[in-house]
Amino acid sequence: MPTIVKCSVANCEYWSEGNNCTADMIMVEIDPHANANFKEEFAGEYGHDSGHKDQAKSSSQTCCHTFKPKKQNK
Numbered sequence: 001m002p003t004i005v006k007c008s009v010a011n012c013e014y015w016s017e018g019n020n021c022t023a024d025m026i027m028v029e030i031d032p033h034a035n036a037n038f039k040e041e042f043a044g045e046y047g048h049d050s051g052h053k054d055q056a057k058s059s060s061q062t063c064c065h066t067f068k069p070k071k072q073n074k
């Protein structure tokens with residue numbers, strides 16, 4: 001059964017109506033790594049890195065690293 005990811009970040013390229021994430025995979029990181037560039041370092045399409053582990057004290061210290069700003073229709 002596929003995992004369903006609900007997300008409220010409506011300006012993300014992978015977000016869709018109903019607060020659904022449409023990415024095949026997401027990478028969640030701790031906030032201190034929010035600015036790390038996993039795309040360049042590990043060349044994953046979704047900014048994925050399965051090679052390291054971190055510890056978070058609460059959910060507020062985590063963030064989605066797969067976020068990609070939605071392109072504006074102009």
Ligand code: SF4
Nearest residue numbers: 007012015021064066
């Ligand atoms: S990639 Fe991350 S920020 Fe974007 S919709 Fe999915 S869970 Fe939300």
